[in-house]
Amino acid sequence: MLANFLIGLREGLEAGLIVAILAAYVVKIGRRDVLGRLWVGVGIAVAVSLGVGALLTWGPYALSDEGGELLGGILSLVAVAMVTWMIFWMGTHGASLSGELRGRVDAAIDRSWIAIVVLGAVSVGREGIETALFVWANVSSGSDPVQGTLGALLGILVAVALVWGISRGLVRINLSRFFTWTGVFLILVAAGVFAYAIHELQEVGVIPEFGGPAWDLSAVLSRDTWMGALLAGIFNFTPAPTWAQVIGWVAYVVVTLTLYLRLLHRRHTSTPAAAAPAATAPAEVPADAAPSRRESVAPSVRSA
Template identity: 40%
Template sequence: MLVPFLIMLREGLEASLIVGIVAGYLARTGRRDWMPMVWIGIFLAVALALFVGAGLQLVSAEFPQRLQELFEAIVGFVAVAMLTSMVLWMRQAARSIRAQLQSSIDAALSGSRTRGLALVGLVFFAVAREGLESVFFLLALFQQSPGAAAPLGALAGIAVSGLLGYGIYVGGVRLDLARFFRWTGIFILVVAAGLFAGSIRHLHEAGLWNHLQSVVADLSAVLPEDGTAGTILSGLFGYMDDPRLGEVLAYLAFLAGALFLFLRPVAAKSAAPRSATPAPALR
């Protein structure tokens, strides 16, 4: 339950911040009348995410066993790619996201006939990105952790992120967003490493990867994967009680590379022109 809660808390807070920046800028520039277009964009993005998630779930239920394993491997790899790219993108974009969004809003509302559609599209693509990332992650997680705990954790994360986002928008909640995104980013990369290793296991069970299958350590008698502690570790870190050599190498290689990219210093960008809207850092 903790993993989907934290992931959806971060994903939801990112989406809430984007919507809050758009809504706040429209209010400050006397363009509140365009807020219905923002809500339309949000509704369409949420509908797309739900449609994609339900469609993938329904289609996968009809697969035979080996094809089901392949599908779970593909979903896991897609989730890893999207989660990792999201974390690295947010690391780079955190300092300039406000200025970028405000510039995009001005461009979207500068047309004569398609201003409403342009604003809907801007909000739709910003929120849909977060929604689709969440869909693939949750599909991969639900496959590894069946039961009601994971969906409940995800819903709780969405609810809390919505409340925090609204609190930040109205100015009543102050968060150190730089620290929040840094630590949740590290956590997400650890989770993604576990998903990556688990996807390697699914490829083997689908009959497509049969290399490096020697068992590194058999911990089933000490810390079984289906026990209470094993279930928690499996959900948090992708723990397996009989890890194979290929899975361990994949886990370590992915985590080392991802953490290196995430923790290295961000290259400083050239100063913005004086006429541009300043973009406050999230530190």
Template identity: 50%
Template structure:
């Protein structure tokens, strides 16, 4: 529930900020008359996300057991790929998100068509909605506790809507740069867990070699699939089911936060570790260096002061701006 709450909060806040920027800009330029068109596009994006979730949830019931694992594994891989792309997209595009959204609105208004405004609202929200749906569906399949996961996501989305509204009203200020940095790091860990779950599904379906196929190494003493170094690479890496109950609270917390299960295959462990190391390294590398930025800003300010005697008395540009303008450079 906590993991899905954070996912709902992050993705919901991204969508809330996008909608806030669009609404604030249309009101600022005196075009509030086209807001219903944009809201129609946003509504279509939400409906699409719900429809995808319904198809994934209820469509799986009609599949044979082997097909369920295969489809589930492939969809989980797609969810990991989409989440990874969105993490790095936010790092890069978040710095210019406000300008990009306003530019898209300007072009849509210039065209004057109904569908142009609908498309702006749809595209702006659909990415977060589809990503949230796929990730939550994969987590529900992995955790096996759909009610709690969905409840956590709904709570997170509700908090995001309230926070987004308060930001738009200027009633609260949030360090968005730090928020998205921390939640982005958390998503890297969650995605690694979903990847490990996808590997298990594909192994159970026979699409990848593992403990459920003929490639599994057998322990000569017990006749069961080997565990430990002797089982590398297609057996069980470890089995802690005796110490950590698979259905217990500790297992649920570890699985929700680290993607850890009491029994994992070598391919799962390798995929999880490689994802954390490679994607985590690129994510940390893409984080803004605050000290360097402050130093360069101070140097620029000193240079401006030296060239203009009145520069020191200028009012900061952010003192009167809309609070949502803090989105630029914060993700």
């Protein structure tokens, strides 16, 4: 539940900040007439995300056991790839996100009314589909479906409340630090989903077994114990992993975490120390795009 809560919180906060930036900029340039189109696009994104979640939940029931395992393994790999891409994308584009979104709004307004709808749908839909796919993969790998879904919904609700508070200057949060540490945590969660994908693909013979389990901790740390259930729910822990799962988990964590930490180091060293107090947080509306406190998305938020 905790892992899905964090997924819902991070993705919901990112999507909410994107919507707030788009809405604030549209108001700033005096084009309130296109706000309705923007909300139509956001509504379409939400509907598509819910549809993807429903399809992932009920679709596999029509498949055989082998077909379900193969689909589960493939979609879990897709989920890991999407979340990994999301973590690195936010690490590289977070600081310039506001300017990029404002440029897209200008371009969409110049084209046609439908372009604003598409902009809202694409900007939010990506986050929604990522959330649906990753939550499904996490739940399918052993988490309780009800608790996992409730955790994700709770995270999204908390994200909505935070965005509302930030946009009105009621909440101060270091978004840069938040996205940095949740990125590290999600790498560990994604590693567990990656190991689950390997297991499913081994079940259908796509990946060879490579002998028996690497070890077996079922006697002391089975999923029936509170600690085993907690680790399984958060990190997809299994007490008797295969060697392929162990190698895959270690390789993913070492490679991804190393690249991510290098990205953070480059971002930190490339920012002059004197400019650090004035640096804007990811997804913040700059001062020139937010003349009033009510129209600003996060005028008081600073990044580390």
